[in-house]
Amino acid sequence: MDGGADGLGADGLGALRDALGERLVIDPELIAPYARDSSRAVADGAPRALVLAETTADVSAALAWAHAARVPVSVRGAGTGLTGGAMAYAGGIIVSLERMSRILEIDSANRIAVVQPGVITGELDDACREQGLFFPPDPASARLCTVGGNIATNAGGLRCVAHGVTSDSVAGLEVVLADGRVMRTGARTRKNAVGYDLTSLFVGSEGTLGVVTEATVRLKPVREGLPRTFRASFDRLEDAGRAVTAIVGGPAQVEVLELMDALSVEIIESFRPSGLVVPAGAMLVGQTVGADAETAAGIVTAICAAHGATDTEISESDALLEARRLSNPALNARGLKISCDVGVPVARLAEMFHGVAEISARHGLRVSTVAHAGDGNLHSTVESPDDAPGIRAADAVIDDITRLALSLDGTISGEHGIGSVKRHELPWQLDDTALAVQQAIKDALDPRGILTPGRAI
Structure with missing residues (x-):
């Protein structure tokens, strides 16, 4: 083991290096592609290391070390997130799940698949279709995003109007908790009334409560x-x-x-x-x-x-x-990243569209809107100069659109999650008691606050 006053090595990573070997990366150039996501969030400093996890044991070792050392952890899938949820922390470690990309089982008789979190969503769907089945969640980025990322944000997509969001297709999970312990939730059965619904708790938790290392998902016949x-x-x-x-x-x-x-x-x-x-x-x-x-x-x-x-x-x-x-790649190519992901009841879509047009005219900035219209989920993006004044002006437009959605009995996020970009909006939708209950759950499962701190809740 490397020397060092803390017994962990000069860089404090000796024990983690012993556990992971070459799967622990400290070269800044190799780490850089994993340190950010597709959002407009800005990193607050360089991370300490990258863990290229290949097994649940790798994730467990990384979290146990981070828990003991009180080091913040960001969890990385494909990096397609739009709210800053996967951005690395200064001095923290990144746990990448991209190498955990195997489809472990497709059980056509029970319409179940068991997958690792790094499986590309579209590739799972392709494999299921070979057996006359399909995986219902269908984000626009299905050819890039991962099943683990879909679970982390409770993603929806194009087929939501017919099949619901990711939580409707998750039967059970294997999760590594903040201190490295491993647990399983749910069951392969259609019904399961045993204890709290921990599966639903972790779906949409954006990496703040644990790291999903295996998922049992439900399929439907084509x-x-x-x-x-x-x-x-x-x-x-x-x-x-x-x-x-x-x-x-x-x-x-x-x-x-x-x-x-x-x-x-x-x-x-x-x-x-x-x-x-x-x-x-x-x-x-x-x-x-x-x-x-x-x-x-x-x-x-x-x-x-x-x-x-x-x-x-x-x-x-x-x-x-x-x-x-192509909407997201096209918007990114145009340099448009200041956006929102609001939802309203379908019956109020016309009011929402009218209100967005009024907000656009009032601010003098063009707004592009694409929507999963069948379930009332709108993605509005502001066209504005890419400088500090332009960003502030665009942010003001997005805030007004978000408040409009709430006034129409809507939500500040339909599927992208909160991350860091939208965290300031949480009190607009959740009351003080709801915020306190969420924090209590976070504290119970992650008492040292190492998992994706300062995001989502």
């Missing part, structure tokens, strides 16, 4: 028949909002129901031209599945026409949905 993709263009954003309310309350079941406003379509088309015609107000795109997909898509487009759509189409191609998935 419906027979060729899917149909539909599109409807509107001159007015509010009309698109009213159409969404009518579709969700109507007779046709939709698998996907997404909205892109005119600025979003313009940005996506500029990023990767495909011949997409920019609407005057907004574009709804979605998909129906199953043997009645054609009929259901026809019902949807008829509803859109009745609510002011100027043009509609039905296609067998997924091109329109792929365009929707």
Whole structure:
């Protein structure tokens, strides 16, 4: 073991180095790509080390060491998070789960899969489809994000309107607690009424209560028949909002129901031209599945026409949905990162869109909005100069949009989580008692506050 007054080595990492060997990285250049996520958060200093975990035992050793040494820990999946939840800490360690990327089991009889947290969401879905099943969560970044990251933020995605969010698909977890202890939650059964629902506690906890090292997730059967993709263009954003309310309350079941406003379509088309015609107000795109997909898509487009759509189409191609998935890369390429992830009841979408337009006009800054419209989850991004005054002005717009969502019985986050970027908004939604209860849970499971401190709660 290296020398050093603390017995842990000159850099304080001797015991961790003994446990992990080459899986402990201290080279700053090798650490740098893991030290940030896709958010606009700014690091407060350089981390001490990176743990490239390959097993649950590696994660346990890292957390036990950090607990004893009182060193802050950030947990890293694919780094696609947008709220600063995976940013490294000055003097802290990063626990990367990207090497824990195996699909351990697909149990088609029980419609269950067991996976490590570093499995790419889209790759799990592909593997399940080979057996006639699919993994319901479908974030726009499904080809990049990981199952562990989805669980950490309780991500939703394009199929939310039909299948709910990640928590609806998680049956059980293996979790490493802050002091290195390992526990299991949940069961493989459809019903489980034993004790507190600890699985749901960890889903959406953003790495503040423990580190997920294995997940048992629920699958669904692929419906027979060729899917149909539909599109409807509107001159007015509010009309698109009213159409969404009518579709969700109507007779046709939709698998996907997404909205892109005119600025979003313009940005996506500029990023990767495909011949997409920019609407005057907004574009709804979605998909129906199953043997009645054609009929259901026809019902949807008829509803859109009745609510002011100027043009509609039905296609067998997924091109329109792929365009929707390009929204984040397109916005990032334009340098737009100041955004929010609010949700409102579907019946209040038209009011929300009208209010966003008023806020944009009042501040004199253009706002791009894409939405998982079928469940009322909006992602609004402000187009502004990338300098200090511009950032402050954009932040003011986002704050107003967030307060508007709350005034419409909404939430400050639908699926991206709180991280560090949105932490100042927590008291806007949660009362003092709720905040205190969350902190009490955090203190009970992480008494030394090493796991993702200062974020999420």
